[in-house]
Amino acid sequence: MSPSQAGLLGWSASTRAGAALGALAAREVRVAISSPAWWTAPLEPLRWFDDIVGTAPHIFYTVGLFAAVGGLTGLWWGRRSRSRLGGVTLAVIVMMLLVGQIFALRALDTVLPGGLRWVVPRGAPYVLADLHSHSQASGGALMPAQLVQWHYDHGYRVVALSDSNGLRGVPLAVRYVQHHRLPMLVVPAEEYRGTTHLLMFNLRRAVTPARYNVRAAIAEARRQGAFVVVAHPWTSRLAPTRLYAWGAEGFEVVDGNVLASRGTRALCTREALPETADLDFRTGNFPVAATVLPTWADTPQLVQRALAQGCCAALFVTDEIDRGDFHLVPELRHTLHNLRRRTLPLFLAGLAFWGLLGAIMWPLLPALRIFLRSVRLPHGESAAALALGLAAMVAGTAVECMWWQFRQGWYPRSEWALYLWAVCSPLCLVLVTRVSPPE
Ligand SMILES: [Zn+2]
Numbered sequence: 497m498s499p500s501q502a503g504l505l506g507w508s509a510s511t512r513a514g515a516a517l518g519a520l521a522a523r524e525v526r527v528a529i530s531s532p533a534w535w536t537a538p539l540e541p542l543r544w545f546d547d548i549v550g551t552a553p554h555i556f557y558t559v560g561l562f563a564a565v566g567g568l569t570g571l572w573w574g575r576r577s578r579s580r581l582g583g584v585t586l587a588v589i590v591m592m593l594l595v596g597q598i599f600a601l602r603a604l605d606t607v608l609p610g611g612l613r614w615v616v617p618r619g620a621p622y623v624l625a626d627l628h629s630h631s632q633a634s635g636g637a638l639m640p641a642q643l644v645q646w647h648y649d650h651g652y653r654v655v656a657l658s659d660s661n662g663l664r665g666v667p668l669a670v671r672y673v674q675h676h677r678l679p680m681l682v683v684p685a686e687e688y689r690g691t692t693h694l695l696m697f698n699l700r701r702a703v704t705p706a707r708y709n710v711r712a713a714i715a716e717a718r719r720q721g722a723f724v725v726v727a728h729p730w731t732s733r734l735a736p737t738r739l740y741a742w743g744a745e746g747f748e749v750v751d752g753n754v755l756a757s758r759g760t761r762a763l764c765t766r767e768a769l770p771e772t773a774d775l776d777f778r779t780g781n782f783p784v785a786a787t788v789l790p791t792w793a794d795t796p797q798l799v800q801r802a803l804a805q806g807c808c809a810a811l812f813v814t815d816e817i818d819r820g821d822f823h824l825v826p827e828l829r830h831t832l833h834n835l836r837r838r839t840l841p842l843f844l845a846g847l848a849f850w851g852l853l854g855a856i857m858w859p860l861l862p863a864l865r866i867f868l869r870s871v872r873l874p875h876g877e878s879a880a881a882l883a884l885g886l887a888a889m890v891a892g893t894a895v896e897c898m899w900w901q902f903r904q905g906w907y908p909r910s911e912w913a914l915y916l917w918a919v920c921s922p923l924c925l926v927l928v929t930r931v932s933p934p935e
Pocket residue numbers: 687689693727728
């Protein structure tokens with residue numbers, strides 16, 4: 497069945513039961529969009545920047561743009577200071593700052609109020625699920641417990657924690673739900689990330705690409721009694737028909753904000769295979785996809801049964817979904833239109849904040865310049881002590897945070913990287929002024 501074009505919500509399903517669920521949910525479910533809190537106004541210009549440079553369909557375009565900006569800045573500094581090393585260092589720092597601010601902003605927005613929330617009417621015969629999510633174990637911003645709470649707060653009642661090539665976070669997520677008696681169902685899962693990515697629900701032992709190729713992985717997961725769905729099939733080099741022949745039992749037709757090709761959806765319809773719509777959640781607060789499941793699917797095994805029967809539908813916010821026909825100018829116009837409509841006052845307030853800060857700082861700049869020139873490393877002990885003190889403060893917070901997570905049986909990665917970035921960037925800036933003083 498083709499996704500419905502009319503209305504705010506679209507859906508797609510391959511069986512009669514799935515279509516009934518999808519059509520009902522698309523009619524009844526409401527999306528509540530709230531603006532970010534007013535006190536996050538200084539972040540809003542960065543959010544606009546992030547949205548605008550992120551309009552391109554692939555992260556590589558954004559990274560390419562940043563590399564170009566970093567390269568040009570480095571070239572300019574290198575010429576000016578007649579130091580090639582200085583130029584290269586500055587190029588790297590600019591790249592780090594641009595990429596780092598986007599990651600930091602997305603991590604922040606994951607926990608700040610605002611964004612999109614699904615509202616399912618009371619007594620509905622269906623629930624919304626996200627069957628593809630990553631915790632800090634595989635590049636997400638949240639710990640398993642926080643990830644479950646995030647999904648609950650955004651209107652989901654089922655979440656599959658599907659960290660890459662492992663099942664380590666599942667017990668933490670389950671324990672959180674039990675401890676807080678949260679009406680949430682956690683489905684144990686793994687995203688097998690070999691040359692093709694596969695979601696394996698109700699897996700008992702990890703299936704890794706180091707031990708299994710794609711075909712063997714599907715066989716091993718099914719031998720364990722797991723259910724195998726192909727994640728974002730458009731990134732696989734293998735044709736959907738071949739993956740189906742090898743034993744894959746369903747397809748993710750929406751991942752994040754991308755819709756699968758007509759061919760993949762036609763295969764699902766022809767063979768009555770379950771279609772899912774998942775977030776591939778890592779960061780953010782704007783979920784635009786959900787899998788609709790019947791309310792009777794209230795255990796991991798029953799979710800598997802619902803999927804096996806095709807009793808599910810892919811639900812998505814039509815306006816936000818990329819159908820694979822990317823045209824830069826209309827997309828940019830669409831992005832700008834959405835930004836203007838949602839957060840223009842906040843954006844202006846943010847600009848005013850930075851403008852005001854700039855106006856206050858401007859008269860102080862000569863004094864700052866004189867201060868920076870007076871700093872003589874290694875003789876400028878006071879400056880060195882200041883830098884060390886700052887670094888120790890940030891590192892102390894990092895250690896506190898790591899200790900908290902370590903007690904939950906977890907060694908954090910993303911925080912560690914973030915703190916390292918926060919410490920390194922300013923230190924590098926100080927270093928680069930040492931390497932190549934201007935004129
Ligand atoms: Zn993936």
